[in-house]
Structure formats: C-alpha cells, structure tokens
Amino acid sequence: MYLFIYHLKTHGPRLGAKTRFALFSISECSYKLSHLKERLFLDFNYSIKVYKQYFNFAASHFLIFDDGSREPLHGHNYRVMVKGEAPKLEGDMVFDFLDIKPIVREVCDSLDHKLLLPKENQHLKIHDKGKSFKLTTPDESEFVIPKQDVLVLPISNTSAERLAIYICEEITRITQERFNFRFSAFEVEVEETPGQSAVYAHKETL
Template structure:
C-alpha cells in the first residue's frame, strides 16, 4: 500500500493585489483590471522527516515573499507571442495585437516568465518559484506541490507540480 503525508498552508497574509489583462488566441484582450488574489499551498511527501512533511515555520516566509513580489504590480506575461514589449528608459511600452499601447513605469510592472496572466498560469509560476526556493534554502522537494490561486471568493485555479 502506498502512503503519503501532506501539509496545507493558507494564511491571511498569503495574498496580493495585482492588475492584469488576459490575451486571447485571436489576439484580442480583456480590459485592464485587478484582483485581490489569495494563495493556498499543499505539499505532499511519501514519508516524514523528524515527524513532519516540512516545517510550517520555514515555508510561510517563502510563500509570503513570493506573494509580496506580486503585490501592487501590473503582471505582464513576457512569453506571450501576442505582445511586443519595448524596454524604454524608465517605462515599458506594451503593444498588443489590437494596437492598444500601455506605457507603464518599470517600477509598477512585473514581467513574468509565463504565457498569460490567467490564475492557472500564475499558480504555475508560484509553484515553480516556491519549489526553487525550498530546494535552494532547504535542499527539500515535495513529491507533489499544489498551489491554489483564488481570484475572487469561490473562484480559483489549481496547479500541481510533480517531482520527477
């Protein structure tokens, strides 16, 4: 019989307020808008180390740091082929297929290495950032790392990262 243990972490401060716009396959986009996102983390391990999957005291500051990095930013998917991102002196000029142009101060923008700014893609981004930080800081990998990103109450996306 196969077994696994899990931890689930969701603190009130696992949140961020960000703006974004989704880009659709046909090149159209939705209007710029924002959400008050909330994040939950679940990590699985096949066995316990010192009677714990992973210490809550160690994971909470990492998740908070990731959420803080996303907070009060315009999230731009730098890997989206329907965007042209021009790096100007103090601004990014972001040109969409529909010819709309956003000129935003660089300090207000976070360029994410994702294809779109859907809750699903943001959850994947957070999972990869958390995985890398836990591995670098604690030399630990979860068998499965599940990230839930809630855009509005009752509406969330979940991404699961599996250990290879």
C-alpha cells in the same frame, strides 16, 4: 493449484473488520497481493496544507486571447493556498510550517501592487524605454508604464492557471535552494475572486 488466503472486507485493518477464507488460484493471489502492495506502499503519503490571511497580493493584468483580442486592464485581490506532500516524515514533519510560510509570503509579496505581464505571449510586444515599458497589442492599444510598477513574468498569459504554475515553481525552487528539500508533490491554488480559483499540482519524477 489453489491457495487459501485471507480476504479483508475493508481496505485496511480497522477495528471490528471481519475476515473470511476464500479460494483463489496462484495467478489471482499474485494479482491481489500486488494490488494490496500498491495500496499499502505506493499511494501512501503525508501532506501539509497552508493558507494564511497574508498569503495574498493585489495585482492588475489583462488576458490576451488566442485571436489577439484582450481583456480591459483590471485587477484582482488574489489569495493563495499551498499543499505539499512527502512519502516520509523528517523529524516527524513533512516540512516545517515556520519555514514554508515565509517563502509563500515572499512570493506573494513579489507580485503585490504590480502590473503582471506575460513575457512569452506572442501577441504582446514589450518595449524597454529606459525607465518605463511601452506595451502594444494587436488591437493597437498602447500603454506606457513605469518599470517599478511592472513585473514581467516567464509565462504565456496571466490567467489564474498560469499564475498558479509560476507560484508553484518559485516556491519549490526556493525550498530546494534554501533547505535542499523537494516535495514529492506540491499544489498551489490561486483565487482571483471569492469562489473562483485555479489549481496547479506538480509531482516530482523520482
């Protein structure tokens, strides 16, 4: 048994799009309609992208490699860009720009002018000395840093990739706590030098 259905030459109802009749079996029709439904509904999203000049932080760090070796202590002027998605609009918006901008800035400011340390790195030993931290690494380097100049993060390394994950988790946590809102997907890009950045994208399991 065969059925006639319309077949669009384009993927959407654009002006001027031509149609033609084609002969398909029932199984072929079922597959094509399922594919069309997926394109029309499952992949449909709204998004906002925010990148402001003040989404930045200056911080020092050193990467620790798998063999225990490390980079010299150095710093970057980091910049941050975020993108949030939602399957539908609330009040004609994905999320209010006036609400998301202070959150991103708050997270960036918390990292600003700090030595960033990875709490979960097996090669870095962080000793609490009261008003300071003493750091030791496998190459027998030792650092003593005042606590107010240090931020110990729940990550395994201070790479741009791991910082992007941390920033993403912080922003989405705050939006959930303050606005009871969850993006269907959220993306953070961390640029450590011009033309050199890492991106982390998180999708919610609905």
